[in-house]
Amino acid sequence: MRFAVDTGGTFTDLMVASEDGRLAMFKASTTPADPVAGLIDSLALAAAAAGEPLASYLARGDVLVHGTTHAINAIVTGNTARTAFLTTEGHPDTLVFREGGRIEPFNFTVPYPEPYVPRALTFEVPERIMADGRVRTPLDEAAVVAILERVRAAGAEAIAVCLLWSVVNPAHETAVGALIERHLPGIPYTLSHRINPSIREYRRASSTAIDASLKPVMGAYMRGLESRLREAGFKGRVLVVTSQGGVMDAASVAEAPVHLINSGPSMAPVAAKAYAGGTAEETLIVGDSGGTTFDVSLVRRGRIPRSREIWLGQPFRSAMTGMPSVDVKSIGAGGGSIAWVDAGGLLHVGPISAGARPGPACYGRGGTRPTLTDAAVTLGFIDAGFFLGGKMTLDEPAAVEAIRRDVADPLGLSVDAAAEAIVALATEHMVQAIMDITVNQGIDPAEATFVAGGGAAGLNCVAIARRLGCRRVVVTEAGAALSASGALISDLTAHHQAMFHTLSGRFDRDGVNRTLADLEAACDAFAAGPGAGASAVEIHWSSEARYADQAWEIEVPLARARFETEADLAALIDDFHRMHQDIFAVSDPGAEIEAVGWNAEVRCRIGTGQPGRLAATDRPARLPARAVRFLGTEARAEVEVWRLESIREGVVIAGPAIIESDFTSIVLDPGARAHRDGSGNLVIAL
Structure with missing residues (x-):
């Protein structure tokens, strides 16, 4: 038996896959002061529904997957560890200067944002490595020891180390790490070349600082989670959802907690892809509407887009994680708004x-x-x-x-008119969030399918889709707990990356292949370790490339794990031009391409990987009619009310109507038509 728990701002969602593959869904109130308590409460509801004591029920579990907002909450509330930042002498302002950029270029009333780690906790290390890996200034270990004493005196609880060009030659960072272990034992630290070997200095420094600051709090959270689950009777494997749309062992992710920033929302597109399907050319717009936020993401040509430009707050006015993450836009618009x-x-x-x-x-x-x-x-x-x-x-x-x-x-x-205005305004906020992630990336939402998930999704999913011009809405059978249902079928995943610079006109095939071989070895080690026993193992390859001298790169999937022939290079070049055209609506097929980074993501299947079905119900399909005021109407109308789980495949329901389940209410506006497909999804034609 498998459990998947997603802790939201209002409700904690639980999906249970029983031994026969049937699914069951439960919701418990989130307990913000103690999120694990809400998780245990949801499991207690499932045990009660099964007629078993909690301990014996949990003892039957093999795997529990947990999506958590604890990391981002710690950052937002300022409950991260007091962190020291060690960087190369002469470069103390990496976290201050960032990468430039402003939301409002001419609004000078907005104060300049504070760095993630204050200058008072920034320390300059005497050393210098050049871009080609040569040592210009040897590391002064005696000076580092003196710096560590100042770090101790400053009351630092964690240390972030980011030295220039450590992605080319990590010797100095490694030596600093060894000195920290010797002179400040027990103080957690993060080395930038290990957590994020990126060529971009600010992003590497920021992700290093964020990761270090989260280690004490997330280490304690993960230890407490596992301990309390063991006390409650669970003996299986505890996994945690990562920002990359996969899962990792709780103990492992506690050592790299920056991967947890977007833990919960990253699973919604995973679920949408599995449940709603779609062709290789189809775009799915995924809206996950809970009690606190509305999260929007995409599935594009069968792939879930990712981005490294994930901010902890407003763009340019907060810190950037700099780590690859499922591209999710969240706004404060949910059932509890x-x-x-x-x-x-x-x-x-x-x-x-x-x-x-x-x-x-x-x-x-x-x-x-x-x-x-x-x-x-x-x-x-x-x-x-x-x-x-x-x-x-x-x-x-x-x-x-x-x-x-x-x-x-x-x-x-009137009260009804005011309530309608509230729903209409919330709908517009959600539409604008979708516009930001679609139109701004060259996607016409009118040509996409809207997949609605979350407990509050059904309230206005038809209104959102009509406003966008979509022709079809899909509400998955387990859509009320979309992220939890995605976590239930997710793979054990690890992301490995390396920097290696080369140009398409002077392509260093041997150097690139050596880099890819090193990445493959890391993936194989993961598959043989945490992924041992997986039913399937896949490695997904990509390159970070740009036009020569362009400011920003894009991630381009690789068709092969090695560059053996000229045709392999030609495929990368063609794919780059095509993706650049998709994202920016412009390309330059005759221009040279510059590759700066290489990525390998290993995915180990630990379950079936297939979406399950909720247990059948014998409840009547029709419920008592009731008076409803729909958006854009002047008065209430008595409409049909249907039970979602009891609607037979192929039965067509014409709006206006309400379709209910235990966990959501779907408003079928006038003119819309709905039916259930063979997978149990509710498909709405507009």
Whole structure:
């Protein structure tokens, strides 16, 4: 039996795959002060549904996969370790200067962002390695020892080491690491050439500093997670979702916690690709709408795009992780997003969220401010008596009163009109987030399929798709826990990279092949170690390339693991031009190409890798009709209500209608038509 748990801002989602391959879904309230408690609560719900004590139920488990926001939460809340930054003498401002760039070039009222590690904790190491790997200034070990004493006196809890050109010659960084172990034993540290061997100095320094700062807190979290799971009765393997869209052992990822920045959201496109399918030429727009955020990602030509330009906050106004990560855009728009009217009479929805505690007004947990969920209850989208399959009864009068007091009265609207405005504005926020990740990358959303996931996705997935011009919406059978369902089928993954510079006109085939051979050896070692016993092993290759002297490179998949003939090089060149055209709508087929980095991602299949099906239900397909006010209408209408799990394959449902499950409510606006396909997905034609 396998478990997959995704801890969100409002709910903790659990997917369980039983021994016969059937799936079961559970949701428990997230406990922000102690996320592991919410995880255990979700497992307790599953054990109770199976009629077993928690300990004996967990003892049957082989694997538990955990998606967590603990790393990014630690950064946002300032709960990371006090970190010292060691860099080459004469270059203390790498984290200060960054790479330039501004959101608003002429807005000088915005203060310059603080570096991730303050200058007071930045120390210059006497040494210098040149770009070709030659040692210009030998490492002064006595000076390093003196620096470490100053680090100790400063109260540093972790150390980040990033020396110039250590990606070409790591000898000095390795020596500094050995000195840290000798003179500051027990203090965690990160060496830049190991965590991120990138040619870009700021990105390498930033990822090193972030990783080091997270080691104490994430090490404690992972140890506590495993310990409490063992105490509860789980004896299997504990894996954690990484930003790259794979999983790693909890103990291993605690040694490189920078991989956990986008832990949970990275699984949504994995699930969409597996469940919604699509052709090699089709683009899937994946929207994962939970209680706190709306996360949007893509599946493009069967591949999940990744980016190294992942920011911890606003672009250019925060730190960049600099690590390859599934390209996910998140905004503060979810079921718990608070609606409010400013002093000028303008309505806002989010980014502030009511979270799990106190939650929306309708939860009855002390929340008094109106949210998107309150608006959905008011409009009839959600049955107040059937929330979470009837396990939680919502307070509809409290939702109505919150909207009347905070939105309807200030704007001079009826409660229904105010609730509709809240949903419409949240929808527009989500549409703009999708536009940012599609139109800005040359993708026409009208030619894509919208895959809606998350507990709040069904409230406006048809409205979002219509606004984008999409012709089809897919809500997967387990879409209410989209990230958890992706984690359940994900592969054990490790990403290895190396820097090697060469030009297409003077291509160093031997040097590139040596680099690829080293990467393959690292992948083979991973497959033989953590990946031992995998049912399948794949290595995905790519190169980071650009036009000669271009500022930025793009990641281009490689068709082969070695360059044996001129045709192999020609394939890389052609693929680069094609991808550049896709991303930037321009290419220069006659120009020389410059490759600067090489990547190998090894994926070890530890499960079936195939999407499962939820257990069948004998509940009636039709539920009592109810009055609903749809977006763009003037009054409520009595509409059909259907039970999602009980709809037979091929039955067509014409909107307006509501389709419900225990965990989501799907609003089928007038004019839309829905049916379930052979995989259990709800396919909506617009």
